[in-house]
Amino acid sequence: MRKLHLPDEHKHVFKEVLRSLCQTNACKFFRGRYHPKKRNVDVVTGTISIHPRGFGFVSLDDPSLYDKDVFIPRHLTENAVDGDRVEVEINPFSHSEKGPEGKVHTVVERGRTHLAGIVHEFSRDGTALAYVPLLGVEHQVSIKSPDEKLHVGERVILEVLQWGDDKKETKTCLSHKIGHISDPSKDVIAAVKEYGLKKEFPEPVKKEAALFGKSVKQSELKDRQDFRSWEIFTIDPTTAKDFDDALSLSKDKTGNYHLGVHIADVSHYVKSDSALEKQARMRCNSTYFPGVCIPMLPPSLSENLCSLKPNVNRLTASVLMTFDSNGSLLNYRIVKGVIKSKKRFTYREAKEVLDGRKKSPFAPTLKLMEELCLLLKKKRYERGSLEFSIPELRVIVDENGTPTGTEFIPYDITHQLVEEFMLKANEVVATHLSKEGLDLTYRVHEEPSEERMNEFVSLANAFGFHLKEAPSPGDLQKFFDEALQTPYGTYLAISYIRRMKLAIYSPANIGHYGLALTHYCHFTSPIRRYVDLVIHRLLFEKPISYSEIEAVAKECSEKERISEKAERNVTLLKKLRLLKQMVDEEPKKEFEVVVTKIRSFGIYFEVDHLMLEGFLHVSELDDDYYRYDERSGRLKGSYTGVAFFAGDRFTVISKEIDLIVLEAKWKFKKKRKK
Known part of the structure; x- marks a missing residue:
């Protein structure tokens, strides 16, 4: 500073500027000197997501800098935790097909002030130590001596006093308790706290939803196509309450199929900038736990007025498609409509009708749906799409959240026909909006890396199959058709899915590898996905800016991952509870x-x-x-x-x-x- 020959009256101001630069990490004060921060490497900011194994990915504030999230190895995450906004130094020598790699330089802003944990043990001096799933087993968390006594196994919400890392403990104090790990009724509540989910709806949101009443008004039917006389029905899981979609199908004398995919018109009720819309965007999606759903919209809408229940008027956004006798799309229309569903089928009941084990006036239509489904599947296979007929394991719980057993849900023809029709509607809508020149939230999926594919080929061959290197989609489908007939098929299919890159939402259309589609979006589930609601607005309201679409895509992709983590962990806990019951007996x-x-x-x-x-x-x-x-x-x-x-x-x-x-x-x- 002496060399600058500053006047005395300016020296104080200059020092304040330097201190301010240090606070923003633009320079550092070391050994009595101010040093400018070295910028010989790229430094970027973003939000970090920490994997259970300790490594992380940073979603950048400016996604245009790199086409992929920045990978952070476990030993370079510093003391950042899931959800923190961080400053990252990019390693210029690490770029590969996996994307950029870097290290956390600074935690700019903490993503949370509280942590959910479980009292795990007590140290020699009597200090309670907690296991915090977000931080992992190796990260020690101490609880400042509370007024009330703590016990091993108690679930607690902790206020962070001082953040630590793998070498230094994080210091906390008790905020409140949420039961004991032995109480299964608190599993979902604990997950809500741990993952920052929203369970209860604020009063203004509930009041706004209540204004719509309990039924569709006659005045709301204006300018809508009336489908109430059509044979339309829903097919959903036994436990479902939010019926997003209903189906209709007929076949004319020329052999053409006329398919109607009728989707709940949520955008009629959830208007832009309303309390309902802001709450839906905050949640981004519904979260499904064993026996419990945390909905995106209040139950008065999600389970009643928007849900396509039978024998009542319901408003829809309908995609009407015509296919020739080979399953090729001839034309389509997208309209606002009103339906009165004739039947609420469960998958099991619909399968019984198709198998001839149960009589139903809708049997001919279900048979026709099976017929069209097989044609659409054939076309999907021909273009290189993969299908895994993996049965889903459902954990059954009682009203207290105690697991009572498991049930394998087969991926039978009823599941397949609903999926095929939804896929086609989503494809048609994405293609339509793209042709209109509109920016939209595509559902995109990159192809797996060569390294990950080679890993899977080695695994498949280790199980005794013969899958060649760099297999084509046809090779893979042939392999899975064979593998799924063996006891190892489900595991191999899941292993392949885990090696694939995650499907995300993006305004940049790079196609969908898994479905082998150039245009795809999510349109068919607006009750439980905010991004579908955005697509509905694009269809029937004004365009949305690219920057807003980009923000929605990023938020919804992140919230989807959070919900998946929460669902996976609660399901794992229920499985372990069930295992413990078996072993105790x-x-x-x-x-x-x-x-x-x-x-x-x-x-x-x-x-x-x-x-x-x-x-x-x-x-x-x-x-x-x-x-x-x-x-x-x-x-x-x-x-x-x-x-x-x-x-x-x-x-x-x-x-x-x-x-x-x-x-x-x-x-x-x-x-x-x-």
Whole structure:
């Protein structure tokens, strides 16, 4: 500063400027000197999402800087946690097809002031230590001595006093308790707190929803096409209450099919800048837990006035499509309508009708739907789309949230026909809006990287299949058609899906790899997805700016991931509760498992009937000394010659079930005889 020869009256001001620059990280004060921050690498800002394994991805404030999120290795996340706004230094030598890589330089703004955790243990001096799922097992969290006594297993909301990292504890104080881990009725409440979900609706939102009444008014039918005399019905899960979509189908004398996909007209009720709209955008989507739904819209709309219930007038946005006898689209119309659904089918009931096990006046239409569905599927396969007929495992819970069992929901023809018709409606709407020259929220999906595809090919071949390198979509579909006929098919399909890149919303249309479509969007579920509501507005109201579309796409993609994490963790907890019930009733109960992955240090497997992942360290295989054969990918016993390989089966017994960290430990029992 002396070399600048500043007048005395300016020196004070200059020092204040330097201090201000330090506060904004533009320079640093070190050893009595101010040093400008080095800018020989790109420095960007964005919001970080932390994976359960510790690494993270930063979604940039300015997405135009890079075409992918920035990957942050686990050891370079510093003390950033999920949802923090961070400043990241890009590693200029790390760019690959996976995208840029960097390290967290500074946490600009914390994404939260409170954490949800569970009291895990007490230190020697009596300080309560909590396990916070958001931070992981290795991150120690201490709780400042509260006025009320704490117990191991209590679920707590903690106010952060000082952030730490893997080497330094995070210091907190107790905000409030939300029950004990042994109480399943609090599972969803805990998840709501942990993931920052919104459960209750503010009074202004509920009052606004109540203004619409409980039924459609005659005045609301003006300028709408009247479909109330048409044979229209819904097909949904048994537990569903929010019926977004209804179907109609007929076939004329020339062999053409006339398909109607009728979607709840949510945009009629949820207007731009209303309290309802702001709340829906804050939530972005409904979140579905076992036995509980946290809706995007108040129940008076989501379960009543917008839901396409039978025998009542309901407002719709309808896509009317005509297909020739081969399933090729001839023409379409998109109109506002009013329907009166004739029937509420469950998937199970519709399947019984198709199988001839139950009589119904709608049987001919269901048969016709099956016919058109198969034509559309054939065309989808021909263009390179993949389909995985994976049964869904549903955890059944009672009114208290206690799991009572599981149920596999088959991906049968009734599920397939609904999906095919929704896919086609979404494709038609996306293509239509694109032709109109409008910016929109596309649903896009990049193709998997070469590295990830090679990993999957190796896995498939380890299970005894023959999948060639760089398989075409046709090769993959042929493989899955064969694999899904075996006990390993579901696991392989899930493994492939996990290796694929995530589908996201974007204003930039790069196509949808999984569906092999050039144009695709989400239009068919506006009751439970905000982005669908935006598409409805684009169809019937004024255009939306690119910047606004970009913001919506980013927000909805992020909230979708958060909901998926919350749903996955609560479902895992319910599975572990069910496992604990089984073990409590029969302590030595044996569980059959299938090997999913072999490593030099142990075996990864999946427990049958629960779709629960497990791991056995090689030291747990105490009947022999096992060595890993890298060439064959097997663990082989030195004395017995017994080998473990991907797809192999054996039995285990439960050694420990930890509901706090969501982990089950196992003991090897015996290998299944062939």
